Amino acid sequence: MEKFVVEITEEFEGSRIDKALIDARPEWSRSQVQQWMKDGFVLVGGKPVKASYKMKSGDILTVQEPEPEVLDVIAEDLNLEIVYEDSDVLVVNKPRGMVVHPAPGHPSGTVVNGLMHHCNDLSGINGVLRPGIVHRIDKDTSGLLMVAKNDKAHVSLVNQLVDRSVTRVYTALVHGHIPHDNGTIEAPIGRHQRERQSMTVTDKGKHAVTHFKVLERFGNFTLVECKLETGRTHQIRVHMKYIGFPLAGDPKYGPKKTVNFEGQLLHAGTVGFEHPETGEYMEFTSPPPEDFLAMIDKVRVNVDKSEE
Structure with missing residues (x-):
């Protein structure tokens, strides 16, 4: 010690x-x-x-x-899609359905299990169950995650998140016809008073800001791009519900069984940050997965048919 x-x-x-x-x-x-x-x-x-x-x-x-705890996470070959990697950071494209780190009920099959197999050098700041993890995305959200490979990189990336200098842009399919082309949602988010596993807009919550831009409209659905200014738990899902356009497929915040899709249609497609060592700004993009794109095509075709 x-x-x-x-x-x-x-x-x-x-x-x-x-x-x-x-x-x-x-x-x-x-x-x-x-x-x-x-x-x-x-x-x-x-x-x-x-x-x-x-x-x-x-x-x-x-x-x-304190001495670092002995890491008790099983290394698993999960064939993670590594978008970028050097001696300080890596960027991984998380598939929908994968949990970021082990927790009760999810001891294996997580991003962390895969990272432990992929490399031995990860930051230890977040403890034994979350090595290298500086931010998370939900299990049923796909997309890009920054990972720190040492403590110096971890502190740098966390500070950038706190300073709101990290670029995080998501693609989402939402219910409803958003009439305006873009907008900003500024509403505090906190734990739901009765449903403790859910978040909600509340005066007692933390400051939260989401910027959105309409990409395409499909009758009763709208495809949007959401840019995070802050990073609260379930922020995009809660904010879009708050303004009356919940995410399609969202089992927690959206209407039930309106689309044949497991989980919310939300993809973290862009992440950008200053490299912890060089200071160079780096940005990475990833298109939505095939099943997400197939659902967009499906609602687009249904609209075209209804207009014939």
């Missing part, structure tokens, strides 16, 4: 301890530091403190960085 000890000087007087630690050790993330505080690994004067503790000149700060 590595120990980090420092005496606080006047320049840090009154600073929050979590912010000061991140400034002192950029390779640590805020979530990582805050978890260490909850676990009692961050001490001032030999006593645990909260992340909100404001430091005083002369404080003796000790951080006992």
Whole structure:
């Protein structure tokens, strides 16, 4: 266990301890530091403190960085589609139906299981079950994911997400005829008060912004492009439902059994970010999978037939 000890000087007087630690050790993330505080690994004067503790000149700060946990995830050859890879990052095209990381009920067959087989060097910041994972997409959403191969890259990518400088563009088929060509949905998202597995627009939620553009209209369906400014859980699904155009096939937020498709028609088609080491902006695109495109063709043909 590595120990980090420092005496606080006047320049840090009154600073929050979590912010000061991140400034002192950029390779640590805020979530990582805050978890260490909850676990009692961050001490001032030999006593645990909260992340909100404001430091005083002369404080003796000790951080006992815990040893990495032994990774208990089975490496599986899942034939992941790796779109890009270097020594710092990789971009994977996740298929619909695959969970990103192991969890109760999904111990195997996840993106992480496949990554563990593909490479041995992944960041450890998010713990043993989510190595390298800096953001997620839902099980039944397909598309591109950034993955960090070391802790420095992980911190850089997370900071870019926090700063909203990462480009994330999705394609979605929604119910209804959206009359305007583009728009912005700005509505806070939080946990549903009664349905705890669902999210909803609520005044108590976190700030959330989605920009959308109509690509094509098919009678009672509309194909849209959604660009995330923030990245809340189920954001596009919740926001599109909120304005009256829920995603087709969405079992949680949409009308039931309106299309013959397993899960929501949502694809993360573009991701762009600054490379953690070089600073170069990199952007990757992936077309929707074949079954998604087939469903678009089907609703397009049905509209054409109805107009004959």
